Amino acid sequence: MNNLQSIQYFLPELLIVQLALSIIILDLLSLKRWVNICVYIGLGCSALLLCQLSSPIDGFHIFNGMLINDSFSYYFKWIILISTASIIVISNYSKELDREYSVEFNAMILFVLLGMFLMTNSIDLLMIYLSIELVSIPSYVLAGILKNDKKSNEASLKYVIFGSFASGLMLFGLSWLYGISGSTNIYDIYNSLALVESPYMIYISLMLILVGFGYKISMAPLHYWTPDVYEGSPTVVTAFFSVAPKAAGFAILIRTFSILFTDANSLSVNTFPIHNVNWSLVVAVLSAITMSIGNLLALKQDNVKRMLAYSTISHVGFMLMAFSTTSVEGNIGIMFYLAMYMFMNLSAFFMVIHVENNFNVKNIEDWSGIGYKSPVLSIFMVLSLVSLAGLPPTSGFVGKVYLFRTLFATEQFYWLGIVAILNSVISLYYYFKIVKSMYFSEKVIEEKENIQAPVYTLIVLFSAQNILFYMYWSDLYNYIKGLF
């Protein structure tokens, strides 16, 4: 499809670009008070535009084969849009952020949003690289947006060095892939790879590309930046990093690997790794390492944000477990889990923001007595934590069941299943450390709780799904199944 025809499939992204630019202009014209309204209306409109974009799984190749618009990316875009929009709403109520830079903050988030949308769409090496960079570069700035905070500054420094190093490695891998195949479109590359005799170069470039994607989803051993950046960044930004870029990272990982490095160049068939390059074993091993590192290191954390960072790593490990089966069911399981993970993780982070705003606490011990000070929200926080730990009666349990099911259904990597079950047990401990601190320690908190309606509503709404999807998840699951 040529550029002009493609635009009709590209409207939400175009609107987001418009929005980001126009709020910068509004700021220049000293019309700062319009910025928020503008952002809300703009995001609402792009959601409306997104509604009418649903496509079949084979999709439309747009912009001369640079991007694809299919149902797979459509689903991920919704996850990304919902989580980003809720972050933008919450950011207005965070005391940590500097009001002076709110416009820059919003603009950066919108650029990241655009980048993440492109990540779900990319089918060209160039677009893969560009979209990952488009997400990364504003993210470095977001991590360091508290200019005078040492930790924030350190976080952004580590992030920029680690990020550009990882994307440099990935680019090297991409260049080799280009050299092998002579094309940048991944469908064309797939056709050329099938003719390659020695899989050795494919394997090296595959590993280098995995570095780039793994860094985005904080897969071990590329998880190193995650705890430091999460701890140092403002909590709103941490919440943002923990969901939307992970979803986008998984989208690009699944799409690229399923199309490039498997026997069939399609997302909708079960398949095996190309040329017996056993990368699914690599993913399985890395998944075991990822979840173990995430859970084991989370045990000893005092800082809530740092603990949640490790928890994010462990959840990524669980999702990689499903990915290692290289089956359609695995991908469905990941998409299903991501939806639930988004809600439960965001509600936990929003509660952290709420508590930080009101009681000015950072460490888990400081949470003592929150359960009595803020009773309603605490109940929902407990619900989210139970869900994160993957216990019934919450959606986290349902999601995990599907992840495990795909693993056992494909009858490979049983050892990985055992590791994962052990890890689920370990994870109970540190989530309940927060619950214990909230309810079973006696500390009198003098600060009065100041409830902000949007924060309150979002926590309750996002947390309520833990029960909702536990009771009734078939529709969502069948919907995702129907996408393929």
Place this chain on the structure above:
Amino acid sequence: MDYIQPYLMLSSILFSMGIYAVITRKNAVAILMGIELILNACNINFVTFNRFGNFATLDGHVFTMFVIVLAAAEAAVALAIIINLFKNIGTVDVDQAKEMKG
């Protein structure tokens, strides 16, 4: 020269030098330069493959243009962060930035 090997060797050497610099240099700016080396190694790869591969299009060259632009953008952001680091802790030694760990 009509052989592809010297170019690939050049790019590999550059790549290795870049990684070496990133890992060993303590100065943040030097690390940044190491990253630039890695990116340039990739650029050389792209151009080389495009030149010697008898490919129909100029994808590799175009790719290189984009990488150069992105490298500049990345460097700008990274330098800004490093300057801010200098303002905050008075040095650009990355070893000093290890408040968060464990």
Place this chain on the structure above:
Amino acid sequence: MNETLQIAAFLLLPILSFIVLIFFGKKLNGHSSTLGLSLMGLMLLNALILIVNAEPYNLTAKTYEKWSIYNSFEWFSTGNLSVYLGYYVDNITAIMLLVVALIGFLVHLYSTEYMKGDPRYSRYFAFLGIFIFSMNGIVLADSLIMMYIFWELVGLSSFLLIGFWFEKDRPPMAANKAFLTNRVGDIGMFIGIMILYFHVGSFNIKEIVGGVSEMDPGLLTLAGLLVFMGAIGKSAQFPLHIWLPDAMEGPTPVSALIHAATMVAAGVYMTFRIFPFLTPDALAVVAVIGAITALMAAITAITRNDIKAVLAYSTISQLGYMIMALGVGAPVYAFFHLVTHAMFKACLFLCSGSVIHAMHHSLHHLDDHHTDPQDMSNMGGLKDKMPITHAAMLISTLAIAGVPFFSGFLSKDGILAAVLSYYYKYDGWTIILPIAGFGAAMITAFYMFRLIFKTFYGIPKKKDIYKHIHESPLAMTIPLMLLSVLSFAFAFTANLNPLKSWGWFKALIYKYGKNHNFLNMKYVNSGIESAHYDAMYLSLFVASIGIALSVLIYYLKKVDVDKIANLFNLVGLYSLSKNKFYIDKIYNMIFYKPFLFQTRTASFIDWDIYDQKIVDAWGWITLKISKYTGISDYSILDQKIIDGTSHLTQYVSTKLRKTQSGVIQNYLLGVLAILVVFIIVINQI
């Protein structure tokens, strides 16, 4: 859709009450009862509409098709497993819903006064809301799995309500005891449900009834009894009845609602639903358990002095009647007795609550905190001070004693007739069933009148307390009056004879109990009818003996109590009754002592945590079976494995933390190292 909405209202209204009160209760406080009350009123109205829609049996038309509405929704499905949730409403359901709604409403009304001034006033009504929600869930459930879910919810809400005054010592323990004892039964129930599911492939009760015919009879007996175990726990049958007397630690209206009328009846209701596929063997076990319970609890009740304890044991005894009726193949009478019992027992409990309330206020007035307001030996002569309570209690006592013109007579008569016909049919050992039935009937009449005489007649034991006794306020007496009116026979039928009579109630339930997978119900029913007159005369006879004895001993005081006690003690009956048949002590011996001995941790354990030990002992027994080697020490095993794992993970965690050194270049080095390892190693494989 309209119907679904109407049915859903039975769940939505109480849960709405719960949600609103739990979150906004503090703000509403005084008004929380108004909210709960009005929602219950709506529910009662809804139940009345439903029962008007219910279709009675028409004698002339003789339609045997049952009126029912049902619907189910897929809850989830994975692979071959699909689980549906749904409701099934027929006449029985409609009557149960009406009973729950009516008693629930009256208890709400009563509690507005009874709980006045309690610091957790709104919390109390919230708990009542969630209880009624879960109770309605059980009643509406069309599948065993849904019933099981609400079954557990009922257990939970009962736990909350028994332990409502958790500042005191005993309520939390009683709540724990109730919860854990019930759990023992529930485990059996769950296993039974699963056995049925794996053989029939459905949780739906109707489908199970239709599908069990291919099952092995032995296995079916086992499955039926396992499911019935749930009823043993919830309906406080021997040997799991020990929780119910303790549960009286909860507020008295709660006892009336949960431990007399609704929750304990859930076991009977559930057995009623699964009755068609219980094999004759299973039914015999059911009947014997009911008989033992009925007689034993009645004997125990004689020697109780706590007014609520008498009623608690009386409840157990009456539940035993219902279970026995189910066992001998008369589910209709079991259900009839369930409804009549719900009315008069709720009335009795609320009356006792009224007395306790009055005593409590009087004691409070005197600043006396040591005298037990529930002890009957402190009462006496309250008749003049509390006329309404007295009248209501007398009427309901007559009902429970089985005096003609009162509702208990009708239903109890039916049960006794069924028991007698069962004996006529099978002979032999089944003689114990009528003995237990009629014996318990006599004892019931005796101890209930003992309660009346000790409380309301005679001279007051303590003059100063008596002086400050006042009749309870209107909100408490209205439920009493209403319930005592419903304890008259004419509330259910216009005739004295329950078998020939034709009241509205009979017309509604006539169609039930006609089908059974193994028994010819036509034959059973005609047997009951022929045994009816024998049973009626006998029961009248035993009831009058019981009442006469009671009058002699407690009203006229012609016979000395101690002498009688000594007389009975010749065969050990008195101390058996006084010590509640040593059941608590037997459990102590069987489950607790050996455990102590084996684990050598006796010094850490005392009587107080005995309840937990029953459950632990089960764990220990399973452990013992699986590890016959003699690694018996549960706690050491526990500590070694669990704590050891925990230490290991903590240790690994500490070591792993060092990899996260905080220096960015170490991170990059780590990435490269692992990358190189992977490229080299995995590529070789």
